[in-house]
Amino acid sequence: MAYIQGFGAWLPERVVTNEELAARIGKPASWIADMSGIDERRWCAPGETVADLAVHAAEDCLRRAGVSPSTISMVMVASGTTERRFPGPASAVADRIGAAGIPAIDLPLASAGSLFGMSLASRLTEAYPRILVIGAERMSAVIDLNSMDPSTGMLFGDGAGACLIGSDPGEWRVVDSVLHSEGAGASILQLPWNGPLEMQGVQVILQAARKFPAVVQEVLARNKMTADHVDHYIPHQANQNLILRIAKSLGVAPERFISNIRMRGNTSSASMLIAAAEAELPGQTVCFAAFGAGVHWGSLLAVRA
Amino acid sequence: MSRHDKLVQVLQSVTGKNSLPGDSESLFDAGVLDSFALTDVVAGLEKSFGIRIPDSDVSPRKFDSIERIETYLQDHGA
Numbered sequence: 001m002a003y004i005q006g007f008g009a010w011l012p013e014r015v016v017t018n019e020e021l022a023a024r025i026g027k028p029a030s031w032i033a034d035m036s037g038i039d040e041r042r043w044c045a046p047g048e049t050v051a052d053l054a055v056h057a058a059e060d061c062l063r064r065a066g067v068s069p070s071t072i073s074m075v076m077v078a079s080g081t082t083e084r085r086f087p088g089p090a091s092a093v094a095d096r097i098g099a100a101g102i103p104a105i106d107l108p109l110a111s112a113g114s115l116f117g118m119s120l121a122s123r124l125t126e127a128y129p130r131i132l133v134i135g136a137e138r139m140s141a142v143i144d145l146n147s148m149d150p151s152t153g154m155l156f157g158d159g160a161g162a163c164l165i166g167s168d169p170g171e172w173r174v175v176d177s178v179l180h181s182e183g184a185g186a187s188i189l190q191l192p193w194n195g196p197l198e199m200q201g202v203q204v205i206l207q208a209a210r211k212f213p214a215v216v217q218e219v220l221a222r223n224k225m226t227a228d229h230v231d232h233y234i235p236h237q238a239n240q241n242l243i244l245r246i247a248k249s250l251g252v253a254p255e256r257f258i259s260n261i262r263m264r265g266n267t268s269s270a271s272m273l274i275a276a277a278e279a280e281l282p283g284q285t286v287c288f289a290a291f292g293a294g295v296h297w298g299s300l301l302a303v304r305a
Numbered sequence: 306m307s308r309h310d311k312l313v314q315v316l317q318s319v320t321g322k323n324s325l326p327g328d329s330e331s332l333f334d335a336g337v338l339d340s341f342a343l344t345d346v347v348a349g350l351e352k353s354f355g356i357r358i359p360d361s362d363v364s365p366r367k368f369d370s371i372e373r374i375e376t377y378l379q380d381h382g383a
Contacts, residue, residue, distance in 0.1 A: 184361050202333075205340035206363050210347075245341055 002122035003305055005130075005170030008061025008162040009277035010053060011042045011264065016140075018154070025150040032154045037240020041157025041265025043140040048158075050079045051089035054136035055096045057160035057270075060277070061132065062097070065164050069098035073128040076105045076121060078113025078135040078269040080191060080293065081142050093134065103128070110137075110189075111236050111292025113269035114161065118288065118300050119177035121165040129167040135269035136160035144196035152199045155239065157265030161273025169305050172286060177300040178219045180211070189293040208242055208291040213249035216289050219299040227252050230301075231283020236290035237261040237271035246289075268292065308383065312375055315349040328371040343368055350374070354383035 017040045018029035025032075033039055044053070054077050062069055075097075077090040088106030107113045114135030121131040139156035165174070188203040212235065220226060227250040235243055240261050247254040258279045267274060272290055284304045291297040306314075316332070317323055320342055326335040333339070338346065343365065347358050356378075368374050 182360070202340040202343075202365050206344060206365075207360060209341060209344040210360050210363065241341070245344075 002125045002165055002167065002174040003170035004172040004174065004302055005067070005164040005166050005168065006061050006065030007273060007277035008057050008059070008064055009160065009274040010056030010060055011159040011274070012044045012048060012053070014043050014045060016041050016043050016157070021145070021154050024145045025153055027150050035151055035241070036155055037261055038155065038265050039262050042159055044138050044158045048138070049089070050082050050136045050138050051092045051096070053138065053158065053160035053270075054079070054089055054093045054134045054162075057136065057162040057273070058093060058097045058132055058134055061162035061164055067130070067164060072099040072102060072130050072132050074103050074105070074121070074124070074131040075099060076107055076117040076131065076133045078107040078109055078117050078133070079137055080108060080110030080113065080268055081138045082106070082108065089136065109269065109292065109294060109296050111238065111268045111271070112290040112294065112296035112298060113292070114273050115236070115288055115290035115298045115300060116179060116296060118163060118165060119179055119298060122174040122177060122300070125165065125167040131165050132162060133165060134160060134162040135271070135273050137268040137270045139266070139268055142191055142197045148196055149199070149201065151201055152197070155266040157267045159264060159267040159270045159274050161270045161275075161277055163273050163276065171305060172302040173305040175301045175303055176219055176223050177298060178215055178222070179296070179298040180215065181294055181296045183294070185295040186293075188295070191293075205239070205242060207295060208238065209245050209249070211295070211297045212242070212246045212289055212291050215297050215299045216250060216287055219287070219301045223301060225301075230256065230285045230287045232256060232258055232279070232281050232286045234258045234272055234276050234279070234286060234288045236292065237264065237275055238266050238291070308378055309371070309375055311353055312350070312371060312378065315353050316346060316371070319345045319349045325371065331369050332371070333365055333369060338368070350378070354378060356381055356383045
């Protein structure tokens, strides 16, 4: 049995508005809002690293959960925007939060990374009873507003989210999770070495608009539930129009979908956990879902413990 | 009803647009389809023609015009 024991988040100070981006991409600020539902996003200061973001989110999560870092048994850090090929930031993050010596695993999965981390963590708690899962991204370092399609460059923000998953009873009990990967779509969204992020926006939306609702239906059907049973959906915050589309496909009110994309932008693997940390979740059932580069996608169902 | 007429009916019903471009013209360039609308069209085709269109086949290239969609349907026995 695995429980979600808390969430945490951290965002850089610098606010980047649509007005600031509009001048750089040659589109009106209102076009950015209409295309994405985003009004502003946060970007890192020069020199801030993925590990810096991850440490802040981890500390927020541990503080909120009332847990000492010395009791953590594993750290996972999902990120698609790390500064070097290896090592990834996980071991440094574990060290800096005061949990040196425990296994620290990097998940270079981009947008679906934290969902994969949550799912794996929930299945590992017998051996590792308290696992800190972090998604941290410095998306501003991998976009080039001068060369990219304006509809891609304007989406992204920086930030980190975290969640603690363990065997001790917590706020939410993880019921089940489903993960999928499909390499045939690997080139529709990628970050080449030395290059800015490349996204075939139409293809990504097409795939996400089909796979997102399907994987939610899959985890619900496995547990003899329907979309209406879920009080809160917490999706990867890719694009507000996509979130509305998923709600429509599932036949549930958009109000059940937690969305903070208007003020945070798309922070890739961090987005779902930032949204969870910032949300009020009074209901009894929550369903996380993510889709991202790879392509990787999945869902995780939890009920109030 | 012919395959072509049935296809046109799906496109009109899903997009709410009665006036469609010529068979070989791009539905995207004509503003009839965008990525979200194409998802609806694919679902409509699956229902109307009783076929399953795998995610890997859902691309603007294959569904860019009435002619291309009709070819796809023909190749898949619809």
